[in-house]
Amino acid sequence: MSAPSRADAREDGARHTPPDSSPYTGLARRMAGKQMLPFVLHPTATSAQCTFREHDGDEFVLVLRGRVELRFPDRTEVLGTGDSAYFLGGQPHHFRSVDEGPAELLAVIAGTPG
Template sequence: MEFDVGARLRAIREMHGLSQRELAKRAGVSNASVSLIEQNRSSPSVGSLKKVLDGIPMSLADFFSMEQAPREQVFFRAEDLTVISDGAIRYAQVGRDPEARALQILHEQYQPGADTGQNMLRHAAEEGGVVLRGRLEVTVGDQRRILGPGDAYYFNSRLPHRFRTVGEEICEVVSACTPPSF
């Protein structure tokens, strides 16, 4: 995946109605620097890129999380959520292409006895969710808790974690994860 720093900087600068010199002045760098970066004739250090972006202002994170313009699908009827796994746990995903999005939102349904398994999950992300119905046992690191309707959780996905239903009721959850984990 290529990332065109120059083109992106130019687009952002123009979108904010700034000239190279004006931006350079606000950022405390030379106009030549801005020009060369925009032409991709130099690859700025993250330090100087940060200085330039401070003149806009925009965070490095926003700069690199590219917003693609084309009209994307915004609305999803309940029946056309993408069902990802359909065993004891059913994940209905909002949107089709998780790798292109910052956020993975799932409407989850656990059958009674459903369990993500003994070997704990781990991935580089953050996730959280709200329980709508039923009772869910959530284990994160060395912490464990049983959550009911309206209760919620939030943790760093690097910590080993596990979900398991308790009781005989179907359990329903809406969860979110950034970046998407599958």
């Protein structure tokens, strides 16, 4: 068993802002051979940036700050600080902040993230 690796957003990940998705900060990017893909998601309140995503693996999210809309094609859930959700990444989904202030989610994709 290998020693644990310290994952720290301050030293590890810069904030990325893709043109068709919410900004995110990668975590544990230097860890080789990992089985999980952790990141902090900063969902916006703009629907135009809320493109449905789907990917391999399971996804777990925990709301760190704010309120977030988690939308699937057939339903919508509103999650607040401390709420979490676990779902199959192959199910189309997207996140949107529903507060005026910033929102943050800890997201982890496990299995075979693509």
